[in-house]
Amino acid sequence: MRFYGPQNGSITIDGNHIQDIDTTWLRNNITFIQQHCTLFNETIYTNVALGCQEHERVTNAQVTECLEFAALQTTISDLADGHDTRVGSGGSTLSGGQKQRIAIARARLRNAPILILDEATSALDKLSRSSVMRAIRTWRRGRTTIIITHDLESIQTDDFVYVISAGRVVQQGRRGTLASLGVDPAAKDPRNLKRQSLSRAKATYSIGPTQPVAGLFHENSVEALTNTRNTRATWGVEPSTAIDNKPLPMPPSAIELSDRAIESRAHGTKAPLTTVAETSRTSMRAILIFGTFSMTTGYHQRVLFYSMAVLGIAAADALASFAMHHLLESVSQLWVDRLRNEAVRRILQQPKGWFDDITNRPSRLLASLDHNAEDIKTVVDRLAAQIVVVVAMMTTALLWSFLTCWKMTLVSLAASPILYAVTKSFQMISSHWERRTDAARAKISDILLETFSDIKTTRSLTLESYFHKKYSEAINQAFYVGNRRAMFGALFFGISDSAVTLFTSMIFWYGAYLVKHEEWPVKSILTVFALLLFCTASATAVVTYIPQTSAATGTADRLLRLAQMPVISHEGIGLLKLDRHDPSTLSGPIHFINQTFYYPSRPKVAALRRLNLTIPSGKCTAIVGASGSGKSTIAALILGLYPPSTDNLNLSDSPPSLTLSGRDIRTLDLATLRSLIAIVPQPPVLLPATVRENIIYGLKPDSELVSASSIEASARATGIHEFIQSLPQGYATLIGDGGLGISGGQAQRIVIARALIQDPKILILDEATSALDHESAEVIRRSIINLTRREGGKPTVIVVTHVEEMMSFANHVVALDKGRMVEEGSFQDLVDRKGKLWELLRLGGNPRTSAEEND
Numbered sequence: 001m002r003f004y005g006p007q008n009g010s011i012t013i014d015g016n017h018i019q020d021i022d023t024t025w026l027r028n029n030i031t032f033i034q035q036h037c038t039l040f041n042e043t044i045y046t047n048v049a050l051g052c053q054e055h056e057r058v059t060n061a062q063v064t065e066c067l068e069f070a071a072l073q074t075t076i077s078d079l080a081d082g083h084d085t086r087v088g089s090g091g092s093t094l095s096g097g098q099k100q101r102i103a104i105a106r107a108r109l110r111n112a113p114i115l116i117l118d119e120a121t122s123a124l125d126k127l128s129r130s131s132v133m134r135a136i137r138t139w140r141r142g143r144t145t146i147i148i149t150h151d152l153e154s155i156q157t158d159d160f161v162y163v164i165s166a167g168r169v170v171q172q173g174r175r176g177t178l179a180s181l182g183v184d185p186a187a188k189d190p191r192n193l194k195r196q197s198l199s200r201a202k203a204t205y206s207i208g209p210t211q212p213v214a215g216l217f218h219e220n221s222v223e224a225l226t227n228t229r230n231t232r233a234t235w236g237v238e239p240s241t242a243i244d245n246k247p248l249p250m251p252p253s254a255i256e257l258s259d260r261a262i263e264s265r266a267h268g269t270k271a272p273l274t275t276v277a278e279t280s281r282t283s284m285r286a287i288l289i290f291g292t293f294s295m296t297t298g299y300h301q302r303v304l305f306y307s308m309a310v311l312g313i314a315a316a317d318a319l320a321s322f323a324m325h326h327l328l329e330s331v332s333q334l335w336v337d338r339l340r341n342e343a344v345r346r347i348l349q350q351p352k353g354w355f356d357d358i359t360n361r362p363s364r365l366l367a368s369l370d371h372n373a374e375d376i377k378t379v380v381d382r383l384a385a386q387i388v389v390v391v392a393m394m395t396t397a398l399l400w401s402f403l404t405c406w407k408m409t410l411v412s413l414a415a416s417p418i419l420y421a422v423t424k425s426f427q428m429i430s431s432h433w434e435r436r437t438d439a440a441r442a443k444i445s446d447i448l449l450e451t452f453s454d455i456k457t458t459r460s461l462t463l464e465s466y467f468h469k470k471y472s473e474a475i476n477q478a479f480y481v482g483n484r485r486a487m488f489g490a491l492f493f494g495i496s497d498s499a500v501t502l503f504t505s506m507i508f509w510y511g512a513y514l515v516k517h518e519e520w521p522v523k524s525i526l527t528v529f530a531l532l533l534f535c536t537a538s539a540t541a542v543v544t545y546i547p548q549t550s551a552a553t554g555t556a557d558r559l560l561r562l563a564q565m566p567v568i569s570h571e572g573i574g575l576l577k578l579d580r581h582d583p584s585t586l587s588g589p590i591h592f593i594n595q596t597f598y599y600p601s602r603p604k605v606a607a608l609r610r611l612n613l614t615i616p617s618g619k620c621t622a623i624v625g626a627s628g629s630g631k632s633t634i635a636a637l638i639l640g641l642y643p644p645s646t647d648n649l650n651l652s653d654s655p656p657s658l659t660l661s662g663r664d665i666r667t668l669d670l671a672t673l674r675s676l677i678a679i680v681p682q683p684p685v686l687l688p689a690t691v692r693e694n695i696i697y698g699l700k701p702d703s704e705l706v707s708a709s710s711i712e713a714s715a716r717a718t719g720i721h722e723f724i725q726s727l728p729q730g731y732a733t734l735i736g737d738g739g740l741g742i743s744g745g746q747a748q749r750i751v752i753a754r755a756l757i758q759d760p761k762i763l764i765l766d767e768a769t770s771a772l773d774h775e776s777a778e779v780i781r782r783s784i785i786n787l788t789r790r791e792g793g794k795p796t797v798i799v800v801t802h803v804e805e806m807m808s809f810a811n812h813v814v815a816l817d818k819g820r821m822v823e824e825g826s827f828q829d830l831v832d833r834k835g836k837l838w839e840l841l842r843l844g845g846n847p848r849t850s851a852e853e854n855d
């Protein structure tokens, strides 16, 4: 895929050095499906259609065909919105196997000459995997297909195999030939493997007749393909992608945001000085100096006196302004911090279903709690300050002018409803456009997040231009909205400016009229005139703040809503705190009774249907079933992520409940419950931190479980200790985003070590060994066996799995089908019973069960 260039040696395709091939061309002709494939926050239809360069032209029928190919069409037809169902951020509303099958459907539509499957079916049950693999083999006949896998069963005897260990090819040849030499990489007994060479080996296979990769281009030669519409005419080496130290140019919205944040901070210090200048210049100086002009004698002293008075007032004003802005800035910061704090507190108490809602996706929460919160300070420290100043000044000025010339003051006040109406309309329209601008900005950040969150998928599907186009459209839309906002803003600024001019002319005329008819002395008229003009200037200053404050009010509104939203959640209901040191804590079985469960974001399709299930304590239970049958949902309910159902749908059944060790989960304090449960999720999640921090994540620093020896013991139990020691800084090596890149299997073992160190009462492994080779998986299995055999305090282990070895070593196996428990018992019992499990394994082409069937 040329994510990285070869450093030495060479890679050739059809005899052409890979670095001589145009990168876009290359990626257009290779489809790469990763184990943890990322889906985009779009509909199922768009996610599949994006496989095609001309995705706008993809028809529903084509998408249906590809989904059928990936054995997913039936599941999707059951969804209320069918193809138009949104998959959530990263595909969060789909099961692991469903995500993988959408990626396979996308690859089918893409139909590239080279296909690379990197553990691409690891989350599928055997039944789906074998049917999908069969379909892939038929489709790929005679075309280059590279399967990177630990699942040796899916490899056929005439497949060409490369066994790779420590970055070297240690065996190669057809699987049949290797098997006849006694080095069958598919042999499950590790003793059959050449231990030295095959230990921790990953096998790479190519389907179909063995031919050099180059030979598979016979129909679509490089030259022919370079002339296709989607390729560049010349082959060039990809320009260096290294980022130099220059700051990246930011999109306008980002500039705007950061500028505003900086401005708002600077404002606190700048404001007193500005106020001194403004106030002294406009108000007192004008009024007093006007008065001195009408004096005939002794004006020197008066000028000096008033000048000194102005100076004194300016100094006092500076102090007052300093105090005001300092206080307002502190108060606004305090207010925003409190709001943020409260919002985070309430968000954390929301049930998991709340986070599944698209409007509460992480990018939106981040914007409301971080960037927008800075804007909100503007409402307080700018607008509030301005309003306080303007109201105080206007009241004083109006009172003063009323006492000086009430007639002129009343006439000028007659215009105030018009000025108010203009200001109010401006504010309303400004708010409307601010909301639209805000939505346009949010769309831009969503697109950026989606583009960069999994750059590997974006690159391998050559979606750079798609996202760039989408980004440009969003920018254009934001520009259009910004333009309309500017037009309406300018219109109102024009109206308010002309209203001020009209108002000024009106009081000029009326003042002249009063002087002409000698109703009031010139001095009074000039004083009132100055005061009223000053009032108008202050009022207009407020108008200029309207667009900014409308924006800030909109964002403040969102933060306020988060800070005040009701916490309707099951999270805080249970009060019974569980004691880790009490041997009876969670020492009993887990009972699901008549549980029918609907995900809040998909209220019409049940994930579990009247599930009755008992998970014995201190033993290992394997939960098996087809992809999407509800296995991970069981884990989510045990963790209390969603409330169990309590509605008795059928009165003849026992009332639904979920109990742990005889206690209803609703009565338990979920925080303490979760501290006693360790879960290894399907995609291993690493934090950008050191290996040590990743292993002890979740433990309190003063916990007795945090010690160098326990960290090492848990790493040894998952067989990752030697690897960690080989890292440049051992346990202090940075991994995760921005740190050292590690393989999916290594990440999985670190996450399992994290679970083991917690010494959990319940350990849940959700497809936790899917990225591991046979030997590493065996290490994990041995560790689990040791856990369930140790003296006292045995944890209850639940493994959600499609892997036969994992099922066979479990004490108890539960088979699910479409959210129902269809059978349970020991592995051997279920195999003998020839029921659902047998069907799953037999159809997966399992030699052992097939043989048993023949017996």
Ligand SMILES: Nc1ncnc2c1ncn2[C@@H]1O[C@H](COP(=O)(O)OP(=O)(O)OP(=O)(O)O)[C@@H](O)[C@H]1O
Pocket (backbone or CB within 6 Å): 092, 093, 094, 095, 096, 097, 098, 123, 124, 125, 356, 599, 600, 601, 602, 607, 625, 626, 627, 628, 629, 630, 631, 632, 633, 634
């Ligand atoms: N957050 C969610 N919102 C809505 N539906 C969901 C969500 N998570 C899972 N589902 C749906 O619930 C059903 C059961 O999903 P679950 O993840 O439990 O399946 P699974 O048996 O673990 O599958 P797999 O083996 O593929 O991981 C699936 O149809 C899935 O699409």
